[in-house]
Amino acid sequence: GAVVSQHPSRVICKSGTSVKIECRSLDFQATTMFWYRQFPKKSLMLMATSNEGSKATYEQGVEKDKFLINHASLTLSTLTVTSAHPEDSSFYICSAREGRLNEKLFFGSGTQLSVL
Amino acid sequence: AQRVTQPEKLLSVFKGAPVELKCNYSYSGSPELFWYVQYSRQRLQLLLRHISRESIKGFTADLNKGETSFHLKKPFAQEEDSAMYYCALSGLLKQGAQKLVFGQGTRLTINP
Numbered sequence: 001g002a003v004v005s006q007h008p009s010r011v012i013c014k015s016g017t018s019v020k021i022e023c024r025s026l027d028f029q030a031t032t033m034f035w036y037r038q039f040p041k042k043s044l045m046l047m048a049t050s051n052e053g054s055k056a057t058y059e060q061g062v063e064k065d066k067f068l069i070n071h072a073s074l075t076l077s078t079l080t081v082t083s084a085h086p087e088d089s090s091f092y093i094c095s096a097r098e099g100r101l102n103e104k105l106f107f108g109s110g111t112q113l114s115v116l
Numbered sequence: 117a118q119r120v121t122q123p124e125k126l127l128s129v130f131k132g133a134p135v136e137l138k139c140n141y142s143y144s145g146s147p148e149l150f151w152y153v154q155y156s157r158q159r160l161q162l163l164l165r166h167i168s169r170e171s172i173k174g175f176t177a178d179l180n181k182g183e184t185s186f187h188l189k190k191p192f193a194q195e196e197d198s199a200m201y202y203c204a205l206s207g208l209l210k211q212g213a214q215k216l217v218f219g220q221g222t223r224l225t226i227n228p
Contacts, residue, residue, distance in 0.1 A: 034215065041125075043202070043220040044160075093160070095216075102148060102206050102216055103167075107160040 002028050004096045006108025013084055014116055021079045021111045023094030028104075029074035030096035035067075038091040038110075050077050084115040118143050120205050120219035128225045129193050137188040137222045139177075139203030147205050149179055149186040150216070154200040163188075163201070173197070193226045200224075 003026040013019050023033060032051050036044040048064075050056040050071035058064045066088075068080040077096070081088050092111045098104040119142040129135050141147060149166040164172045166179040166186060177188045186203060202221045207214035 036218075044218045046215055046217065049215055095160075102150065103162070103165055105162070105216065109159045 002026075002096075002098065002104070002106045004030075004094065004106045004108045006094050006111055008111060009109060010112045010114075012114045012116065015085055016083055019081045019084055019113060021081075021092055021094070021113075023077045023079070023096065023108050025075045025096040025098070025106070028096075028098040030077070030098060031074065031100075032097040033071055033077040034095045034097070034105075035069060035077075035079050036093045036095070038093060040091075044093060047079075081113065084113070086115045089113055089115045118147075118205050118207065118214075118217040120203050120217055122201075122203055122219035122222050124222050125220065126223050126225070128227060130227050131195055132192050135190050135193045135197070135224065135226075137201050137203075137224065139186045139188065139219055141184050141186060141203075141205045143184075143205060143207060145207045147179075147207065149177070150204040150206075151175070151177055151186075151188050152202040152204055152218075154202070156199070160202070195226045195228060198224060198226045 005024045007022045035047045038044050047062045048056045048058045048069050050069050052071050052074050056069035071077040094108040121140045151163040152160050153163045154160045175190045179186050200221050200223050203219040204216045206216045
């Protein structure tokens with residue numbers, strides 16, 4: 001099946017620094033990528049939807065200046081957590097969709113971000 | 117607005133017993149429903165979707181528009197079914213599928 005690579009799998013950073021998370025579709029072109037955030041024992045909360053070459057669409061309550069999303073190519077999207085604070089500590093998951101249907105939606109393995 | 121509710125956070129059954137994971141949704145348009153599964157230490161993966169009407173690993177799910185439900189069922193649970201299960205919904209428009217919204221998830225444990 002299709003593979004989505006998410007890197008890094010785990011990152012620890014100091015408060016105030018920025019962290020970049022990469023999401024790559026390895027064997028298909030992802031016209032749309034989604035970024036989710038998952039709190040412990042909670043559901044996946046959609047943060048934003050990004051389409052290649054256009055600005056990301058953020059969900060209500062998600063700060064676009066805080067969580068910068070770039071979808072520069074059909075195989076790569078990045079999420080940058082700017083000026084990270086301890087409350088940004090969470091598990092971030094990306095997913096990439098090939099085409100227009102969610103039957104071809106594949107998930108990355110996630111990134112555990114810990115802000116000290 | 118899209119909303120998915122999985123009323124049970126935890127579900128525990130014995131091996132060989134039937135299992136049903138409940139999912140209810142709220143959406144005014146034409147919904148597309150999915151079940152995703154996450155096994156221990158693995159990434160989230162698609163289990164089945166209502167459009168295909170298929171049975172995967174012995175699991176089935178029927179979309180009941182009257183009750184706005186999409187419960188996941190398996191007649192005889194196996195130990196390898198232990199995992200986290202998420203029900204998800206997206207709207208289906210002419211231009212393509214909308215964003216996927218997830219329920220809170222149900223952790224299924226199959227006891228030997």
